[in-house]
Amino acid sequence: MKSLRQIRFLLDKDLRIELRKKESLVSMAFFGALILVMLNISSGIGRQVDAETGAGILWVAIIFSSVLGLGRVFSREKENGCVAALLISPVTPGEIFVAKTLVNFTLMLLSELVLVPVFYVLFGAQLSFSLLTLLPVLLLVNLGFSTTGTLISAISAGTRRNEVLLPILLFPLILPLTALAVKATAATMAAKPFAELLPQLEPMFAFCVIFSAVGYLLFPFTIRED
Amino acid sequence: MSNGSAFLSISGLRKSYGAQEALCGVDLDLQRGEFLCLFGPNGAGKSTLLKIIATLLRPDAGQVKVCDYDLEEHPEQYRAHLGMVSHQSFVYQDLTVLENLEFYAALYGVEQPRERALELLDQVNLADRYDMLAANLSRGMQQRLSIARALINDPELLLLDEPYTGLDEYAASVLRDQLQLLHDRKRTIIMVTHNLRRGMESATKLGILARGELVYLEQKAAIDPTSFEDLYFRHLEMA
Numbered sequence: 396m397k398s399l400r401q402i403r404f405l406l407d408k409d410l411r412i413e414l415r416k417k418e419s420l421v422s423m424a425f426f427g428a429l430i431l432v433m434l435n436i437s438s439g440i441g442r443q444v445d446a447e448t449g450a451g452i453l454w455v456a457i458i459f460s461s462v463l464g465l466g467r468v469f470s471r472e473k474e475n476g477c478v479a480a481l482l483i484s485p486v487t488p489g490e491i492f493v494a495k496t497l498v499n500f501t502l503m504l505l506s507e508l509v510l511v512p513v514f515y516v517l518f519g520a521q522l523s524f525s526l527l528t529l530l531p532v533l534l535l536v537n538l539g540f541s542t543t544g545t546l547i548s549a550i551s552a553g554t555r556r557n558e559v560l561l562p563i564l565l566f567p568l569i570l571p572l573t574a575l576a577v578k579a580t581a582a583t584m585a586a587k588p589f590a591e592l593l594p595q596l597e598p599m600f601a602f603c604v605i606f607s608a609v610g611y612l613l614f615p616f617t618i619r620e621d
Numbered sequence: 622m623s624n625g626s627a628f629l630s631i632s633g634l635r636k637s638y639g640a641q642e643a644l645c646g647v648d649l650d651l652q653r654g655e656f657l658c659l660f661g662p663n664g665a666g667k668s669t670l671l672k673i674i675a676t677l678l679r680p681d682a683g684q685v686k687v688c689d690y691d692l693e694e695h696p697e698q699y700r701a702h703l704g705m706v707s708h709q710s711f712v713y714q715d716l717t718v719l720e721n722l723e724f725y726a727a728l729y730g731v732e733q734p735r736e737r738a739l740e741l742l743d744q745v746n747l748a749d750r751y752d753m754l755a756a757n758l759s760r761g762m763q764q765r766l767s768i769a770r771a772l773i774n775d776p777e778l779l780l781l782d783e784p785y786t787g788l789d790e791y792a793a794s795v796l797r798d799q800l801q802l803l804h805d806r807k808r809t810i811i812m813v814t815h816n817l818r819r820g821m822e823s824a825t826k827l828g829i830l831a832r833g834e835l836v837y838l839e840q841k842a843a844i845d846p847t848s849f850e851d852l853y854f855r856h857l858e859m860a
Contacts, residue, residue, distance in 0.1 A: 397730075404727040412715040476709030480770070483675045484728045485701045619677070 401486050405494035410501065412471065419464040423506040427460030428513045435517040443521045450580035453514045454573055457507060458540070462562050464502040465544040468495055469552035478618060488615035492545060496610070499541035507533055523586035532579045532592070535599040539572045539606055546610040549617040568606075575599045628653040628809050629674075629778065634683035636669050643669040645833040646683070651826070653777075654807035656800070658814065658824035662857050666833040667813040671780050674811065675705050687778060701729060704776030706796075708786040710767040714756035718747055718766055721755055722773055729774035741769035745795050761792040768796055772803075779803060781812040785819050797823060817850060831856045 413419055434452050438444065444452065472478040481491055511533075515524060544565055551560040579595035627650035634647040643666040651657055661667050672678040674685055676696055685692050692699045705711075712721045719738055726734030742748045745765040755763060764787065771779065781800075785793055800823050803810060814820045821827065827844055829837040829852065837852060 408724050416715055476711050479677055480711035482677055483700055483705055485697045486728055
């Protein structure tokens with residue numbers, strides 16, 4: 396119970412700052428939408444794409460834009476040494492990890508509320524849309540990306556080239572998750588039944604469990620100075 | 622050197638950064654209510670020592686105990702009674718003054734966090750700026766907020782790392798008054814500073830850390846200020 400309370404305080408604080416400044420959210424949604432527009436123009440305006448290409452385009456926009464939010468979550472803690480203040484408080488590193496993962500998860504979900512409609516406006520004339528089948532894919536990718544991204548952003552935040560190191564370390568790790576997400580999303584866009592998504596959703600779920608555990612266990616070593 | 626009844630007991634503390642030895646076997650005992658001021662040249666290991674006591678760094682060897690709690694074995698219980706003021710303010714720029722204090726009060730499980738935050742803001746004379754974003758405060762005001770933040774959990778042990786850096790005279794007097802209040806309430810304080818005057822006016826015990834060793838430690842009452850200054854400057858010259 397105490398842990399849940401601490402996580403809630405940390406989450407409240409980050410979301411309050413984010414809703415006040417809207418730095419991460421606006422840049423994520425705007426950058427993601429910009430990627431979609433550029434890909435739409437480069438593939439020929441009004442040209443229809445098949446389900447697999449469409450799924451790839453959607454996830455490129457979501458993943459690239461989400462990296463912007465990840466970088467910000469930890470750089471804010473580094474300002475004025477706030478991360479040290481957290482580490483000398485009764486909060487455990489594990490609680491910080493869970494709270495930061497939830498912040499990243501929420502930011503991704505909010506930016507997807509913009510990016511998915513923009514995608515369907517630009518590319519979706521002949522693609523099927525089913526919230527029931529798309530939602531589990533979005534949630535699993537968000538969770539896997541947030542846990543992995545939180546761990547990697549904590550590592551890269553301690554370096555001078557944070558913004559370069561973060562995607563270089565993160566993208567290879569989330570490649571399996573992204574590949575599975577593209578396949579599952581393509582099935583959704585091709586109006587396949589939910590049962591046909593399970594061969595992708597199960598390993599995606601396993602990815603989330605493994606990286607949540609790894610992130611939780613390794614996180615204390617990434618935010619301490621020694 | 623270690624005494625079982627000491628409030629803070631440090632024994633055989635060692636820490637290296639690569640080949641550079643920052644602390645080479647520091648032993649230190651402090652009784653409850655003592656106020657130690659540590660002086661020393663740059664790179665002597667003062668901040669490293671404070672960071673280890675604050676659990677921000679792990680020592681390579683040695684032990685730190687507070688109230689017989691080993692900080693490696695019971696870090697959360699230990700940290701609940703710890704406060705720290707550094708030259709960094711530890712405040713969130715995008716939260717208001719009051720939100721910053723309420724957030725830290727919540728983390729420490731302070732009962733009635735808003736009342737405690739307002740009480741401290743009053744003590745550091747920031748009550749009329751409670752709804753300002755921390756980013757809009759001057760450096761001195763941010764440091765006063767930082768002092769209030771460090772006191773939010775009414776710490777048993779307060780660590781101060783160069784707390785007078787960048788403070789104007791008013792903010793410095795606020796800090797001195799708060800330290801005096803804490804000292805009167807038998808709180809244990811360790812302060813690291815280069816400011817001899819500020820350090821000597823508040824502390825009950827003075828120490829010099831040089832080349833990672835505690836080369837001098839004495840009750841202030843037993844010290845001749847002039848000879849202590851001479852000794853300190855000799856160590857500065859040798860560094």
